[in-house]
Amino acid sequence: MNKRIVLARLAGSSPVPEDFRLEEVAMPSPGPGQVLIRVDHVSLDPYIASTLRGRHMSGGVPVGGVIPGEAVGTVVESRGDGLAVGDRVICRAGWQQFTVADIAPAGVAQGPLSLAAQKITLPDGVSYTSLLGVLGMPGLTAWAGTVKMLKPIPGDTFVVSAATGPVGATAGQLAKRMGARVVGIAGGPQKCAFAVETLGFDACVDHRDPDWVAKLAAACPDSIDCYYDGVGGRILEGVLGHLALGARVVLVGMMEQYKAPAPLPGPNLVPIIKFRATVEGLVVYDHWPDMPNFRRRVAPLVRDGQVIVREERVAGLEAAPDALIRLMDGGNFGKMVLDI
Known part of the structure; x- marks a missing residue:
């Protein structure tokens, strides 16, 4: 049976x-x-x-x-x-x-x-x-959004939500390897400690802290050049006010929207105009032809412990x-x- x-x-x-x-x-x-x-x-x-x-x-x-x-x-x-x-x-x-x-x-x-x-x-x-x-759909999602779309350069501040999940953790580690300063957003002190101590992020902010937006600003004194978002809702709104001029934003998921019984009110989009930001949506299916190349590059990093799983x-x-x-x-x- x-x-x-x-x-x-x-x-x-x-x-x-x-x-x-x-x-x-x-x-x-x-x-x-x-x-x-x-x-x-x-x-x-x-x-x-x-x-x-x-x-x-x-x-x-x-x-x-x-x-x-x-x-x-x-x-x-x-x-x-x-x-x-x-x-x-x-x-x-x-x-x-x-x-x-x-x-x-x-x-x-x-x-x-x-x-x-x-x-x-x-x-x-x-x-x-x-x-x-890390070598499947979540990893490819991280690869496409980070390497192909956001393209962080040395010195950029790269912020990623859901920072200890399979997508966010991989995206942050790839950005770190590309020379960016990486700040995670995660839920709870244990996850934030893991992001910094194990994944090698420069900082991580606990979004359950009532003052998390102020702490994000303190962790990003030069503003945010790249934002990789898989959550949407209040997290996206909190980040938008701290973008750098010419910032790049990739929206890969809307976890808060997925759980809502009705569409959530939209965030204030004025910062998109104010900071001349570029916002792109990512659907991993569009990048599926890259899967062999992605695995060829990232599998050795996983094997050697350079990307933590x-x-x-x-x-x-x-x-x-x-x-x-x-x-x-x-x-x-x-x-x-x-x-x-």
Whole structure:
């Protein structure tokens, strides 16, 4: 039998346990050109909550549909060339113990929403689960926004929100390697200490502190040249008033908006005009062709400990709903990975 978690009802502004249902169904069987995969690890990401509301650009989840998610698994049966029993693969399996997938043709690049199984090749010393975080979609999101769009130069002040999550932590470390002075924004003293002491950021501001905007200004005495934002809402508004002339801003996510039952009031955009700032939106799917180049450059940094990876592992399929709920409340610390 195959255990899986499906959408029990259309979710509201924030997921709750009643939105999910655990099922046992017959084991899937692969057809010609397909493989049966045992799902080992599944990525838990904020976009999943949007799919449960039918509001994500990748599509929604129908009631009764398996909750989506990128996964690392092991081939247990193969009916085609290119993958053999025991091969480790990455695929969009979602929240279930087993799945069937087509075999991705060798040498053919797969799009971000491809359902085909792709064989994993990584340098020694790099974990398979890194493909769900620092070397996967979160890492590519950080790479595109930092290296290709914001392009910090030595001496720039680079501020990043959600600074200890998989995207923010990677973005900040890449900016630091490019010579920028990096200031994080995170929720709580423990996360801020991690950003400075482990990730190597120059400073980190706790947005739960009532005086966090003033402390951000003190941490950025020369104003903010680059802002990488994955939160929006009050965090974005607090940062905008401290931009440098000609600042660059990349908007990659709106976590506060995702959780709101209705659109939030917009921030004051006068600083965009005042500081002649450039604001760009980032959709990681547009940068998917860069994935091989990104992994080729960043995987050695991960292997050698020059880019720090923190994962929060959650054990057992049944724990997935509560873990996603906690993630959406900001209760995670690092990249959240479900171990099936």
